[in-house]
Structures are given as structure tokens and as C-alpha cells.
Amino acid sequence: MNCPVPLSDYPTVMMAHGGGGRLMQRLIDELFRAAFVDVQPHDGAVLDIPQDKIVITTDSFVVSPLFFPGGNIGNLAVNGTINDLAMCGAKPRYLSVSFILEEGLSMETLWQVVRAMRTAADVANVAIVTGDTKVVERGRGNGLYINTTGIGVLEHNHVIAPDQVKSDDVVILSRDIGRHGMAVMGSREGLSFESDIKSDCAPLSAYVQDILQAGIIPHCLRDATRGGVAAVLNEIATASKLQIDIRENAIPVDEAVRGACEILGFDPLHIANEGCFVAFIAPQEQDSVLDILHRYNPQAAIIGTVADNKPGLVTLETPIGGRRILDMPAGEILPRIC
Amino acid sequence: MKYLDEYRDPQAARKYVAAIKKITKKPWTIMEICGGQTHAIVRYGIQNMLPDEITLVHGPGCPVCVTPIEKIDKALEIAARSNVIFCSFGDMLRVPGSSKDLLTVRAEGGDVRAIYSPLDAVQIARDNPDKEIVFFAVGFETTAPGNAMAAYQAKEMGLKKFSMLVSHVLVPPAMESILSNTECRVEGFLAAGHVCTVMGIEAYAPISSRYKVPIVVTGFEPLDILQGLYMCISQLEQGQTNVENQYVRVVEEHGNRLAQELISKVFRIIPRQWRGLGEIPQSGWKLTAEYEDLDAEYRFDMIDIVQKECSECISGEIMQGLKKPMQCPAFASKCTPDHPLGAPMVSAEGACSAYYRYGNE
Numbered sequence: 001m002n003c004p005v006p007l008s009d010y011p012t013v014m015m016a017h018g019g020g021g022r023l024m025q026r027l028i029d030e031l032f033r034a035a036f037v038d039v040q041p042h043d044g045a046v047l048d049i050p051q052d053k054i055v056i057t058t059d060s061f062v063v064s065p066l067f068f069p070g071g072n073i074g075n076l077a078v079n080g081t082i083n084d085l086a087m088c089g090a091k092p093r094y095l096s097v098s099f100i101l102e103e104g105l106s107m108e109t110l111w112q113v114v115r116a117m118r119t120a121a122d123v124a125n126v127a128i129v130t131g132d133t134k135v136v137e138r139g140r141g142n143g144l145y146i147n148t149t150g151i152g153v154l155e156h157n158h159v160i161a162p163d164q165v166k167s168d169d170v171v172i173l174s175r176d177i178g179r180h181g182m183a184v185m186g187s188r189e190g191l192s193f194e195s196d197i198k199s200d201c202a203p204l205s206a207y208v209q210d211i212l213q214a215g216i217i218p219h220c221l222r223d224a225t226r227g228g229v230a231a232v233l234n235e236i237a238t239a240s241k242l243q244i245d246i247r248e249n250a251i252p253v254d255e256a257v258r259g260a261c262e263i264l265g266f267d268p269l270h271i272a273n274e275g276c277f278v279a280f281i282a283p284q285e286q287d288s289v290l291d292i293l294h295r296y297n298p299q300a301a302i303i304g305t306v307a308d309n310k311p312g313l314v315t316l317e318t319p320i321g322g323r324r325i326l327d328m329p330a331g332e333i334l335p336r337i338c
Numbered sequence: 339m340k341y342l343d344e345y346r347d348p349q350a351a352r353k354y355v356a357a358i359k360k361i362t363k364k365p366w367t368i369m370e371i372c373g374g375q376t377h378a379i380v381r382y383g384i385q386n387m388l389p390d391e392i393t394l395v396h397g398p399g400c401p402v403c404v405t406p407i408e409k410i411d412k413a414l415e416i417a418a419r420s421n422v423i424f425c426s427f428g429d430m431l432r433v434p435g436s437s438k439d440l441l442t443v444r445a446e447g448g449d450v451r452a453i454y455s456p457l458d459a460v461q462i463a464r465d466n467p468d469k470e471i472v473f474f475a476v477g478f479e480t481t482a483p484g485n486a487m488a489a490y491q492a493k494e495m496g497l498k499k500f501s502m503l504v505s506h507v508l509v510p511p512a513m514e515s516i517l518s519n520t521e522c523r524v525e526g527f528l529a530a531g532h533v534c535t536v537m538g539i540e541a542y543a544p545i546s547s548r549y550k551v552p553i554v555v556t557g558f559e560p561l562d563i564l565q566g567l568y569m570c571i572s573q574l575e576q577g578q579t580n581v582e583n584q585y586v587r588v589v590e591e592h593g594n595r596l597a598q599e600l601i602s603k604v605f606r607i608i609p610r611q612w613r614g615l616g617e618i619p620q621s622g623w624k625l626t627a628e629y630e631d632l633d634a635e636y637r638f639d640m641i642d643i644v645q646k647e648c649s650e651c652i653s654g655e656i657m658q659g660l661k662k663p664m665q666c667p668a669f670a671s672k673c674t675p676d677h678p679l680g681a682p683m684v685s686a687e688g689a690c691s692a693y694y695r696y697g698n699e
Contacts, residue, residue, distance in 0.1 A: 321348050321352060322386060325695070327694070
């Protein structure tokens with residue numbers, strides 16, 4: 001599909017594309033609506049939701065660079081919100097999309113992002129139903145920012161949340177870790193290193209629906225995005241007032257990701273993922289959940305257990321058999337000096 | 339992963355721990371010099387695999403930790419200037435000066451960039467001929483060849499707007515300073531393998547014989563450290579005080595001569611302030627007369643800035659092995675990695691941060 005806005009007219013985003021006039025209307029009609037066919041020409045969308053319980057979530061996406069190996073800001077913005085809904089046990093149904101465009105952004109870039117969003121929404125069977133566009137002056141944005149809000153439906157009456165985690169639960173990781181963070185880092189200007197690491201950016205809703213349809217109610221699900229698996233485990237240990245004990249040797253890490261982390265002095269447990277989640281499961285259901293996850297990724301693994309010991313503590317058995325505390329990462333990940 | 343997994347093998351580690359337990363008869367206090375070793379010790383939980391008789395204390399070998407506060411303040415002031423691109427190794431960005439850190443300067447509008455190689459700063463200088471490019475050249479002997487090469491290349495290329503804020507420090511004088519303290523508890527050392535890769539191991543024999551301590555040049559993987567400890571304890575138990583090289587796969591006796599030649603062309607030895615330790619004679623490097631025009635302190639008129647350190651922080655005692663991080667009243671209360679009072683809480687390699695992060699159950 002080629003960009004439907006005639007490039008000869010406006011090859012880049014102009015301030016007028018956000019001005020509410022004819023140019024904005026053309027952008028919406030010819031570019032956005034060409035991809036987002038479910039968007040109605042109105043101020044909002046009327047949704048048909050038969051279920052009693054809906055789940056709503058919102059997320060903003062500011063990734064730099066806009067394109068990275070394995071994805072771009074567009075499919076990230078769709079999958080990120082879909083995954084937050086999925087982690088609540090909901091089936092994602094609808095998305096709103098809000099763009100903040102920087103004056104001077106190439107129309108072709110915008111089209112590639114929009115097209116990636118459409119594809120990601122189709123894969124996850126989600127409708128993009130409403131949206132908004134603003135344009136900021138050159139130098140005041142990073143090309144573009146995207147906010148997506150998602151609505152999903154709960155087709156069961158269970159609560160899947162950190163406070164539902166129980167002592168003796170097993171901790172299952174859905175796949176190998178660290179791909180998204182290292183893929184983005186590898187493509188950043190000034191930090192380039194040669195690798196074939198691709199982001200794991202992907203929708204997780206099908207995994208969760210398969211688990212639910214097998215009659216299994218996970219106690220808690222959490223996608224390991226910013227802060228990585230270490231942050232997620234610490235958040236859940238704190239919220240559940242339980243101790244989590246994991247084994248570093250059980251955590252799958254791709255060789256290329258591990259190599260890049262070694263060179264840069266990062267801990268893969270601190271690196272962001274966009275298609276990987278941690279599940280807290282009753283022990284009698286661990287095999288069934290692993291079987292389901294293995295259909296998607298053979299690296300899904302049990303990485304630890306929950307204990308009624310020190311509330312909020314996460315410990316890690318080191319590869320040589322020692323044990324240490326696994327702490328929350330400090331924030332911005334900075335490479336060590338030597 | 340080849341060349342890593344071999345040195346993290348659980349069975350081999352268990353064998354070394356058993357061997358250490360077998361030879362250990364008396365209590366010993368051993369200092370690992372380098373922050374990278376401290377990091378590995380806590381990351382792999384090595385301390386609590388060892389017999390109770392062995393106490394590890396964490397030395398001053400974290401360059402981020404020992405960079406004096408006034409040097410950080412100079413960095414902050416330079417980095418805040420509108421015509422400057424300030425380049426630094428990543429973990430220096432979070433080190434507190436007297437009022438803020440480089441990350442805050444960046445948030446306030448300064449162009450502060452984390453780089454991986456000093457030569458990246460040279461490239462930035464080539465790409466931005468209108469800007470002043472300042473590289474924060476910190477570190478021990480390990481980073482010195484790369485930092486010296488940046489200065490050398492910038493001069494060869496005639497990059498008039500490239501300069502370096504230098505805060506280089508040297509390991510052997512710091513070891514002597516620790517050992518000459520009458521309260522010193524350290525009975526054996528694991529010397530820093532990467533420092534010796536550059537400089538060789540010849541400087542350690544006089545220290546070992548003068549202060550009667552075994553010194554084992556040691557690597558950074560868990561098995562390196564366990565083997566280094568085994569060698570050190572074995573000497574201590576037998577009353578020996580030799581320099582030994584555990585890290586033979588990397589370290590040669592004379593070091594890297596080419597690197598040493600470049601270093602001595604670009605840097606000269608001076609007395610240096612260490613954060614927490616004070617001034618140590620002959621313990622630092624600054625640019626030689628030939629390279630002095632690259633000195634950011636002269637270029638930005640920073641010579642007169644003087645600052646005092648936080649009085650609550652006991653980092654000096656921690657880095658000399660006199661106290662453990664938990665013995666500091668501010669540890670994990672007033673002082674955390676998010677709000678560090680002293681530098682050892684800042685860097686992942688700093689002893690306080692390592693204890694906070696990985697803790698001991």
C-alpha cells in the first residue's frame with residue numbers, strides 16, 4: 001500500500017495539518033481513515049459491548065528511534081495497550097489513537113507507522129474506532145508521539161491482579177527476555193552495535209485467551225515492559241505482600257541479548273520487553289500453562305516460586321549457587337564505566 | 339556463552355568453595371580492589387558461600403566513587419553551558435555533586451551524552467565543529483589507554499574545540515595509602531586484573547614485601563574471584579606474602595607496553611584528591627604539557643572551584659575496609675541509590691550500591 005496522501009502536495013507534516021481546516025480534514029480522510037476503516041466521521045465512537053465488565057487502559061508511546069529492528073512506534077502503541085488489557089484477563093476489543101505529530105515529519109513515515117498500527121490491530125482482532133491529531137512546531141516533538149486507549153471485555157468473573165497471588169504459586173515466564181530494550185538501544189544513534197536482535201513486540205492476548213479457555217485462572221499476569229522482569233517481580237512482591245524466589249539459570253536469555261548486555265554492563269532482568277509476560281499460577285496448573293505457552297514459544301519456563309516469607313522481597317539464586325536480593329532497577333539504565 | 343559460562347560453572351564454583359573451606363583455619367580479611375570485582379561478588383552471592391572466617395572488604399577501585407566532588411561540580415558547570423556537548427561514561431551521570439548531578443543538568447537543557455568509548459567523543463567533535471566538546475576522562479589505569487587515545491587523536495586531527503576534564507587515578511598508591519593507615523584491617527588483596535592488563539604486575543612486589551601482604555591479581559568472573567580468594571587464603575595460611583597472578587589468561591607481567599607508551603605521552607603523574615580518602619601522593623594523572631591545551635579546567639576557567647563533601651557519609655572508611663556499608667547510619671535510610679549521599683551508593687560498582695542492590699539475606 002502506498003501513502004494515499006499525494007506526496008507532491010505535502011511530503012511533510014505542516015502546522016496546518018493540526019489546524020482544524022481543510023488540510024487536517026484531508027489528512028484524516030486520506031491517510032488515517034484509509035488505514036483505520038472503523039473510525040466514524042464523528043467526535044466519538046458508539047460501542048456495542050454486551051458484557052457487564054469492561055477493562056480500560058491507556059498508554060503513551062515516545063520511543064526513539066521511531067523504527068527499530070522488529071517493529072516501530074505504531075505496532076508498539078497497539079500491542080502495548082492490547083497487552084495491558086490482556087494482563088487484566090480481558091479480551092481486547094477497541095482502541096482509540098491519539099497522535100502528536102512534529103512539524104516536518106515525513107508523510108511517508110507517518111503512513112508506515114499508521115499502516116503498522118492497522119496490521120497490529122488486525123492481528124489482534126481489535127478495532128481502532130476513534131482518534132485525534134495535534135501538530136507541534138518543529139523541534140518540539142520526536143517526530144511523533146502516540147497515545148492509545150484500549151477497551152477490553154471480561155468474559156469471566158475472576159480478578160486477575162497482583163493481590164491475588166498466593167504462597168506456593170509458581171512464576172512462569174512466557175519467553176526469553178531483553179529483546180526489545182536491546183533492539184532499541186542497538187539502533188540508537190551513538191550506541192550502535194552490530195547485532196541481529198529484534199524487538200519481541202507482539203500481542204499477548206491470544207496467549208491469555210488460550211489459558212482462560214483451558215479453564216485456568218491465572219492469579220496474576222504482568223507484561224515485563226519498562227524496568228524488565230526485575231521491576232515486575234518487585235512490584236508484585238510488594239502488592240501481594242509475599243516473597244518471590246527465582247533462579248537466574250532458569251531465565252531464558254538469547255545469546256545475542258546476553259552478549260550485548262555483558263558488553264554494555266546491563267542485567268537482562270532490567271531490560272524492557274514488549275511481548276513477554278510473567279504469570280503467577282497455582283502449582284497444580286503449571287504444566288497446562290507451560291504446554292499452552294510452549295505453543296507460542298518453546299522458551300517459556302518456570303523461573304521461581306512464591307513464599308509466605310518476607311513481604312515484598314525478591315531473591316535470586318545466582319548461577320553459581322549463591323543467593324541475593326533482586327532489586328528494582330534505579331530508573332534510567334546507564335552503562336557501567338568498565 | 340563461550341568464554342563466560344566456563345567461568346560461571348556451578349560445579350566448579352562448589353569445588354572451589356569446598357577447597358576454600360578446607361584450607362581456611364583462621365579468620366582473614368581480604369580486600370578486592372576493583373569495583374567490578376565487588377559487583378561480581380555481590381551479584382553472584384559469593385560472600386555468603388564462603389566460610390565465616392573470611393571477611394571481604396571492598397576497596398576504592400570504583401572510578402565513579404572516588405572522583406572528588408569538586409571535579410563533579412566542575413563537570414556540572416561546564417555541562418550546563420549552552421555551547422557545550424558534555425560526553426561522559428554512563429554511570430558518571432548519576433553521581434551527585436554538591437547540589438545536583440549530570441542527569442539533572444541534562445533535564446535543565448544541557449547537552450549531556452552518555453558514550454561508550456572515548457573515541458565517540460572525538461567523533462562528536464568532528465561532527466559538531468561549532469560546539470565545545472568536553473569529555474569527562476575518569477577512571478583507573480584501565481580506561482587510561484582509551485582516554486589517552488582520544489586526546490592523541492583529537493590533537494592529530496587538529497580538533498580545536500575538543501577538551502577533557504581529567505580525573506584519573508592510580509591503584510598502587512591507593513593500596514599503599516590503605517596499608518599505611520594504622521587502623522588498617524586488610525590482610526590480603528585481590529588486585530584488579532584489568533588495571534594489571536594495562537600496567538603489568540611489577541608495581542605490586544614492593545608493596546607486598548613492604549607491608550607483608552599477599553597480593554593476587556584476579557579477574558572478574560565468579561570463578562576468577564573464588565580462585566583468587568583460594569590463592570590469597572592459601573598464602574595467608576602459610577604465612578606467605580607474594581604477588582601471584584590468577585588472571586593469567588589476560589594479564590602479562592609487563593602489561594601492555596604500547597598502551598603504557600601512549601599513556602606516558604598524554605598523562606603525567608600528580609597528587610590526586612580521592613572522594614572519601616583525601617589527597618594521595620602520586621596517585622593521579624593529568625595531561626602533560628604537550629596536551630595541556632586540551633585541559634577543560636583551563637579552557638573553562640575552572641581551576642579555583644573547591645568543594646567539601648557531605649559529613650554524614652562514611653565512604654572513606656568503607657573504601658579503606660574499616661567499615662561495611664551497613665555500619666553507616668545513613669545506609670538505606672537517608673542514603674539510597676535514588677538519593678545518594680556519597681559516591682559508593684551511586685555506581686553499580688560502588689560498595690554501598692552493591693550492598694543495597696543485592697543485599698545479604
